[in-house]
Amino acid sequence: MTKVRVSVMLKDGVLDPPGKAIGHALQTLGFGNVGEVRAGRVIELELDEADAAKAKAQADEMARRLLANLVIESFTTEVLS
Amino acid sequence: MKAGIVVFPGTNRERDMAIALRRAAGTEPAMLWHRDTELPALDLVVLPGGFSHGDYLRSGAMAAHAPIMSAVRDFAARGGYVLGVCNGFQILTEAEMLPGALLRNAGMRFLSQDCHLRVERDDTPFTRGWREGDVFRAPMAHGDGNYVASEEELDRLEGEGQVAFRYSRADGGLADDANPNGSARAIAGVFSADRRVCGLMPHPEDLVDPLMGGEDGKPLFDGLVESFR
Numbered sequence: 566m567t568k569v570r571v572s573v574m575l576k577d578g579v580l581d582p583p584g585k586a587i588g589h590a591l592q593t594l595g596f597g598n599v600g601e602v603r604a605g606r607v608i609e610l611e612l613d614e615a616d617a618a619k620a621k622a623q624a625d626e627m628a629r630r631l632l633a634n635l636v637i638e639s640f641t642t643e644v645l646s
Numbered sequence: 647m648k649a650g651i652v653v654f655p656g657t658n659r660e661r662d663m664a665i666a667l668r669r670a671a672g673t674e675p676a677m678l679w680h681r682d683t684e685l686p687a688l689d690l691v692v693l694p695g696g697f698s699h700g701d702y703l704r705s706g707a708m709a710a711h712a713p714i715m716s717a718v719r720d721f722a723a724r725g726g727y728v729l730g731v732c733n734g735f736q737i738l739t740e741a742e743m744l745p746g747a748l749l750r751n752a753g754m755r756f757l758s759q760d761c762h763l764r765v766e767r768d769d770t771p772f773t774r775g776w777r778e779g780d781v782f783r784a785p786m787a788h789g790d791g792n793y794v795a796s797e798e799e800l801d802r803l804e805g806e807g808q809v810a811f812r813y814s815r816a817d818g819g820l821a822d823d824a825n826p827n828g829s830a831r832a833i834a835g836v837f838s839a840d841r842r843v844c845g846l847m848p849h850p851e852d853l854v855d856p857l858m859g860g861e862d863g864k865p866l867f868d869g870l871v872e873s874f875r
Contacts, residue, residue: 575749579794580828582750606703631711634704634740636747637794 567612567620568645573633574605608632609645617644647874649675649690652718652734654709659695659732659849666851667692670867680712689874690727691718693734695787695849705748705790706736715741727771727870728843732788735835735845744836744845745803746795752828756789761826761848763834764814767807770837771873772844775865781818782862784848786826791847793829793836800831811835811846 588602633640699708730738765776835846850863
């Protein structure tokens with residue numbers, strides 16, 4: 566088993582209303598030094614694959630096919646264990 | 647006109663769509679289940695509104711990979727016409743049958759209200775019931791209707807006449823306060839390059855009878871029926 570983490574973020578330049586709302590809420594809580602906030606999504610996958618490189622390649626393919634919408638999002642994958 | 651309506655788990659506007667299609671065509675549309683792998687003989691496939699698969703991951707992302715979507719894609723490639731409304735539009739962008747993507751409304755709120763749509767061209771089966779520049783009222787009800795695409799893609803869409811509808815004022819003028827969800831260039835609906843696939847966020851099917859408060863959306867369905875006569 567290999568665990569892979571896929572992080573999906575909106576591309577730079579794509580408006581992120583949830584990120585904006587979070588930033589606004591943090592300001593309201595008194596965290597006055599908060600600048601831009603971007604909100605993304607983290608998906609952890611357990612793959613039945615012992616080879617870390619192969620597992621990462623599979624996760625990349627899953628991200629391209631389903632987990633991220635490449636029109637608006639970019640993704641990174643990292644092998645956790 | 648023989649029309650089929652695709653129902654996914656979480657679809658909830660298929661009956662509204664059936665009313666509009668029945669009223670315009672005089673025949674009963676077929677209800678198609680998302681697990682079907684073949685389509686009956688049809689002129690038009692409609693993906694209606696709702697919250698397919700709970701909008702998990704992204705609106706329309708799961709439904710775009712449903713078994714029936716291969717058949718819908720083949721149908722469009724063979725010359726069939728496909729209409730997607732609201733969640734149906736989201737599904738068509740996720741399936742890459744239409745360009746762009748639909749993000750959270752710019753103001754973060756789910757918007758359930760009427761809007762005005764300006765018809766951008768009238769030489770397609772979807773828009774021939776209007777004249778270019780006509781404005782009609784349409785109900786909208788969505789949280790993820792903020793149309794986005796890269797600047798180059800938007801330029802290309804405009805250059806090639808793939809913009810179907812824009813949010814406008816009642817007089818047809820464009821303005822930020824008439825673009826409720828913040829869509830890029832006020833785009834409310836687009837066509838595929840071959841104009842056989844059309845998607846839009848608002849719901850013309852919900853204004854097709856005086857009892858609904860108007861018939862502003864009826865030209866969409868009447869135009870489609872005329873095209874297949």
